[in-house]
Amino acid sequence: MRRHKPASGCLLAFLLLFAVYSSAAPRIAVLDFELKDLTPAPSIPAEVARTASIKPLLEQELAKAHYPIVQIDRRDIAEAAAGPGYLFNHHDLAAELGRTVGADYVVVGRLHKPSYLFAYLMAHLVDVRQGKLIGDYISEIKGGDKKLTLKGVESLARKITATLAPDASRSR
Structure with missing residues (x-):
């Protein structure tokens, strides 16, 4: 009976870990x-609450699609943002934040409300490795109902997933 050398067992374990890691979905x-909010009565509590609900809803939708979600400390985000809209317009800085937590992609978004009747859910998908925008998405939300907001978030998650699908299959 032939005995395997311990080094070949380590090599096999390494190759298995590499295969699992390389097939993992992007973080x-x-x-x-x-x-x-561009309406005459901006930032009412209901709109502030709706806006705050978007991140966790989007994280849930992306997690359902099997994307690991990583968190960036709010203090780090606040320090990187020079003001409203700064990270939305500076993809390189959003990518730097993503690098600090080992993310592959960062989603930076806003709820743009030009009217009481509708709002636009806008998001940028930033490739952390390249430090570049790879996805620019808009989903229209008519009204302020929670169900309509969720539908807008679901639409946004589908768009992000469609952009990342080729990347996920390429890494496998």
Whole structure:
């Protein structure tokens, strides 16, 4: 009977870990969405609450699609953001934040509300490795109902997943 050398067992274990790691879905960090309310009565508590609900809803939808979600400390985000909309417009800085937590992608978003009748759920998908925007999405939400907000988030998650699907299959 032939005995295997211990080194070949280690090599096999390494190869198995590499195969599992390389087939893993990309890790995504979702930043808090910010409210850009252009209505005559901006930032009412209901809109602030709706805006705050978007990040956890999007994280849930992406997790359902088997994307690992990573968190970035709010203090780090606040320190990187020079003001409202800054990270939304500076993809390189959003990518730097993602690198600090080992994310592959960062979602930076806003709820743009030009009217009482509708709002736009806007998001940028940033590739952390390249430090570049790879997805620019808009989903229209008519009204302020929670169900309509969820539908907008679901639409956004489908768009992000469609962008990342080729990346996920390429890494396998």
